Amino acid sequence: MKNICVRFVLFLFTSVALAQSTHVSILNNDKGIKLVVNGKDFMINGMNWDYFPIGTNYSYSLWQQSDAFIKEALDAEMSLLKNMGVNAIRVYSGIQPKWVQYIxxxxGIYTMLNHSFGRYGVGINGDWVPVTDYSDTAAQDQLLSEVTLMAEDYKNTPGLLLYLLGNENNYGLFWAGAETEDFPDNEHEKQFVGENRGRPMYKLMNTAAVKMKSINSSVPVAICNGDVLFIDIIADECKDVDIFGVNMYRGISFGDAFQVVKDKLNKPILFTEFGADAFNTIQNKEDQQSQAYYNLGNWKEIYQNASGLGKTxxxxxxxxxxxxxxxWKFGQTKNLDIHDNHASWSNGAYQFDYKEGENNMNEEWFGICAKGPTNDKGFYESYPRAAYYALKEAHKINPFSEGITLEYIDKAFKNININKAVSKALKNKKTLQTKQSDCVKKGK
Known part of the structure; x- marks a missing residue:
């Protein structure tokens, strides 16, 4: 009986140790830079994920619902994500550690935990300051306090992959709101803002990274920048940040981004946001094919620039x-039950619906899944678009597998049939339209 008890205690100890053994590191050698998770090469096939039922906005939090509600929502969403080969999600702080572990x-899906780091304001002494001044000592103290607490709370949480600081906070230095706007063209104005408002921010991000890694050295820290704006300042001020995370919307190709980051920073590049919307402003209708086209082009470049393949x-x-x-993205506080097709910013890299002088980027249509109506319990269903099925095929490719070459990746992406993906997705669209029609008849 004594031996049985000893074995049981050892089993429990081993199980707990394994549950807490997730270790993430960065390997930098003559072949390149890669992420290693528990001793295995790891390519992040990630997804920006959240849960906002139609009719809600940023003030809604899934994590404030009952455990039963959260579990049911996660089971529905994570099943779809796992099915398409997603191995990591980007989630803002607010999710409790137990749900990171549950997912x-x-x-088998990891979490990159994102602290906005003053992007949308900061609370100081009980007051909300909507525009963060990173040179202000009170703001600095508050932000460092928040990320310190986060690192302590999530230490040893199974499934925690990375910490991410900010969300294109360099863009937020120019405008105050969360809604995306066109960017100023004046280079002198950009550099002035970078030096006066950006440099203190990046310096503080580096201080935060040092502090967080002193608490939990097994989880790397990334920052989230808007494209490569202010990268020279980042090179000066963010030497202790592990990963250059970037929100980048350059159309079908990231261009010179890989080389610029390699030359300027010699850090791994992680695309924290990228993709395309599924609405064509010229045709004034949904365009699933172009969304899949842009996403596939982006992922192909990411894989081809992985360590060991001969590029960056x-x-x-x-x-x-x-x-x-x-x-809720357009307007943010109004028309929350309307799928708005107003484009809020302009980007000539998305040529299928670009007209000079007109906006073409539709913030409410970036989902690779369409969102179904909210039911009586507060849940909704996600209906995969063509991009979902195309990326499911793309994520079957592992650039770290033995024998993988640039030519292999190129051929594998050429073999992904977008038309077939569109055909699959159209069946989902018809099902969704039927459900929406039923809701209208019922007066919902």
Whole structure:
């Protein structure tokens, strides 16, 4: 009986140790830079994921619902993500550690935990300051306090992959709101803002990274920048940040981004946001084919720039933006039950619906899944678009597998049939339209 008890105690100890053994490191050698998770090469096939039922906005939090509600929502969403080969999600702080562990242990999906780091304001002495001044000592103390607490709370959480600081906070230095706007063209103005408002921010991000890694050295820290703006300042001020995370919307190709990051920073590049919307402003209708086209082009470049394949070798993966449509993104506090098709910013890199002088980027249509109506219990269903099925095929490719070459990756992506993906998705669209029609008849 004594031996049985001893074995049982050893089993429990081993199980706990294994549950807490997730170790993430960065390997930098002559072949390139890559992420290593528990001793295995790891390409991040990530997704920007959130849960906002139609009719809600940023003030809604899944994590404030009952455990039963959260579990049911996660089971539905994570099943779809696992099915398409997603191995990591980007989630903002607010998720409790137990759900990070739940997602990992039940679906094998890791979490990159994102602290906005003053992007949308900061609370100081009980007051909300909507525009963060990173040179202000009170703001600095508050932000460092928040990320310190986060690192302590999530230490040894199974499934925690990375910490991410900010969300294109360099863009937030120019405008105050969360809603995306066109960017100023004046180079002198950009550099002035970078030196006066950006440099203190990046310096503080580096201080935060040092502090967080002193608490938990097994989880790397990334920052989230808007494209490569202010990269020279980042090179000066963020030497202790592990990963250069970037939100980048350059159309079908990231261009010179891989080489610029390699030359300027010699850090791994992680695409924290990228992709395309599923609405064509010229045709004024949904365009699933072009969304899949842009996403596939982006992922092909990420894989081809992975370590060991002969190109820059510094790409460690990305998080497609985003899993389901955000019906609140345009206007943010009004028309929350309307799927708005107003484009809020302009980007000539997305040529299928670009007209000079007109906006073409539709913030409410970036989901690779369409969002179904909210039911009586507060849940919704996600309906995969063509990009979902195309990326499911893409994520079957592992650039670290033996024998993988640039030519192999190129051929594998050429073999992904977008038309077939569109055909699959159209069946989902018809089902969704039927459900929406039923809701209208019922007066919901």
């Amino acid at each position: 990992y242990e039940n679906y 070798g510094n790409a460690i993966g990305g998080f497609t933006f985003q899993f389901s449509d955000g019906w």
